[in-house]
Amino acid sequence: MIRTPVRLAALALTAGLSLAMAAPAGAQTTTTAPPARLDQLKAKSDEQIKERTEQIRKLDSAVAGARADCGHNADLRSQLAADKTGLEALNADIQAETVPAEAVALHEQIFTHFRIYWLETPKTRVVLGCDRVTVGAGTLAELEAKIQARADEAKAAGKDVAAAQAALDTMITEIASATTAANQADDAVIVLKADKGDRAVLDANKAALTAARQKLRAAMADLEDARTAARTAVDALKSA
């Protein structure tokens, strides 16, 4: 894992504070003001939380502007709002903390209890991907209906539309398959919660995100197949 200077600094601070806590009692000095390092930790925590609340704002804005909804957009926005509220409350706790070790533990929660970048960002992208697949599927479904109507007219006029009809049937199948796959991706990620430091949960979340991404890719491939079938149907009608 590549760690950023920020996290390294936090780790160094954690180690330093841990060493301080482990130092012999006689070596400790009694002071009323928090150590300078605690102030630094608070400042860094405030900065990191503000970065994440800004990321939440961007994610929420993207969901709010989505042209379609696979079914979980409102739920996702509620989760993002809860993350924002939680991070702000956590920041208040950190800023009020006077015990260095407690501050360090709270600081770690910025990452483990929210996972804005590891979980909420990819989760939102999967949800938005599903939304986009839904838009594409809707557009293709409208086209399929128009081609079907034209094929019905041609058939009534005595033309052979067997090839066009076969392609239209393929369109219907592929559109349905795309919608199913995209919704499965959406359903799979919306339930994911931050791991709170549990490695098993973290790994399970990553696996679920990977599977959801694969579902989205499959959904797009289905839509492309539906589009190819639409082309085939139109060409078949031209030569009918």
Next chain:
Amino acid sequence: MQNRHLALVLLTLALGACGGDGSGSQPAIAPRTEPDAPAVSASSAAVPTTAAAPAASSPATVRTDDLEAELRAVDEELSAGQESVNRANDTSPDRADD
């Protein structure tokens, strides 16, 4: 109206005398045929009734031009969809550690 017509003719002759096209023998601006002629309305400018309007489609073929336009619209939607799915599949995290 006659005065206006006369003024236009004089103006045309004057310009022609100036040799606007370099020849000096032809008016530079072609005279209008009827300056006060009523404007042609959009309705009266429609396709002559003697000419048959083109059929929307030949009875012998299935009309598909509108479907071609729909296919292009689908392509645009799918392009945007692919972009969104690509973003969802971008596994390089914005942040490396959380």
